[in-house]
Amino acid sequence: MKGMVILISGRGSNMQALVEAGLPVAAVISNRADAAGLAYAVGRGIATAVVAHRDYATREAFDAALAQAIDGFRPDLVALAGFMRILTDSFVLRYQGRMLNIHHSLLPAFSGLDTHARALAAGVKLHGCTVHFVTAELDHGPIVIQAAVPVLPDDDEAQLAARVLAQEHRIYPRAARWFLEGNLVVENGLVRVKGDHPQQLYAP
Numbered sequence: 001m002k003g004m005v006i007l008i009s010g011r012g013s014n015m016q017a018l019v020e021a022g023l024p025v026a027a028v029i030s031n032r033a034d035a036a037g038l039a040y041a042v043g044r045g046i047a048t049a050v051v052a053h054r055d056y057a058t059r060e061a062f063d064a065a066l067a068q069a070i071d072g073f074r075p076d077l078v079a080l081a082g083f084m085r086i087l088t089d090s091f092v093l094r095y096q097g098r099m100l101n102i103h104h105s106l107l108p109a110f111s112g113l114d115t116h117a118r119a120l121a122a123g124v125k126l127h128g129c130t131v132h133f134v135t136a137e138l139d140h141g142p143i144v145i146q147a148a149v150p151v152l153p154d155d156d157e158a159q160l161a162a163r164v165l166a167q168e169h170r171i172y173p174r175a176a177r178w179f180l181e182g183n184l185v186v187e188n189g190l191v192r193v194k195g196d197h198p199q200q201l202y203a204p
């Protein structure tokens with residue numbers, strides 16, 4: 001199987017799930033030196049790098065430095081895992097068709113931030129998470145897999161977030177493995193998995 005570079009900004013629990021699934025992780029790169037997830041990667045003997053966005057005057061300059069760091073590891077897949085940066089169009093184009101993101105909502109609902117609070121405020125009865133290919137539009141792009149969880153009457157934001165996060169850790173490794181094994185087919189913006197693996201999970 002070919003390798004992947006994972007981009008993180010913080011805790012890195014999705015990165016950890018990808019590593020623990022036994023996927024070939026060439027490196028973990030963060031835009032923040034204090035990202036908690038970096039210590040986990042170091043502990044696992046995985047190469048790490050920090051490209052600090054604060055060191056660059058423009059988004060373009062930061063993205064160019066980030067691309068240089070990524071390309072040094074020659075990955076087949078770039079996996080965004082809680083990477084909290086808006087990406088320039090040219091960066092997205094460079095990795096088009098080989099960059100995945102995980103988002104904590106059932107896209108296209110609740111793109112952007114504060115998804116759990118917004119789901120509670122909207123009164124939705126199902127919430128969840130999505131792995132999708134990255135395109136120029138934030139939190140859009142062809143959907144690879146989604147997991148749905150119930151929103152329970154007494155949920156607060158933390159309870160709902162935890163229920164969703166557990167499913168993020170299930171679907172991201174699955175999606176990354178499909179990609180790395182060459183099993184994802186994108187046609188007209190829709191993603192199919194060779195072998196008819198289910199692209200949806202329902203969690204209690």
Ligand code: GAR
Nearest residue numbers: 010011012013014081082102103104
């Ligand atoms: C995850 O819930 C992920 O879905 C979300 O950030 C969290 C990162 O957690 N991603 C985004 O908001 C991207 N738009 P983690 O660092 O523990 O993986």
